[in-house]
Amino acid sequence: MHAAVIDLDNFAFFQDPRLFADREYNTLIGGDEEGASISIQATHFEISEIVRDSSTNYLAIYRYKPAVDYVGTDSVEIKTSTGSDGASPPTHIEYITINFTILLEKFD
DSSP states (O other): OEEEEEEOTTSOEEOOGGGOOOEEEEOOOOSTTOEEEEEEOOSSEEEEEEEOSGGGTTOOEEEEEEOTTOOEEEEEEEEEEEOOOSSSOOSEEEEEEEEEEEEOOOOO
16 A cells, blocks of 8 residues: 655646636546546535546546635645455555645735
8 A cells, every 4th residue: 555645836726717617637547457536525615526437538537616705724635455366356556635725815
């Protein structure tokens, strides 16, 4: 089991309606026997999900959008699993923690 922490402090969210956008993290998980799930959900979100479909080319992509008017920090933990041969369970489990900073920035 491995753990990784990704700080998105320099990739801040601004709480201005003109700047709202989903932020994405590509897990690079895409094989038939590979998986990704949210093991600890974010707290202050409008969107916090893993999408894996034709729109992501079947890669597991984590998407986050902060709750409206929320300013502060948030985090999510994603569990990824790889290394299965199809007949046995995954041999490599990784937990990835992503930390967010949401800032208040209003433009005139």
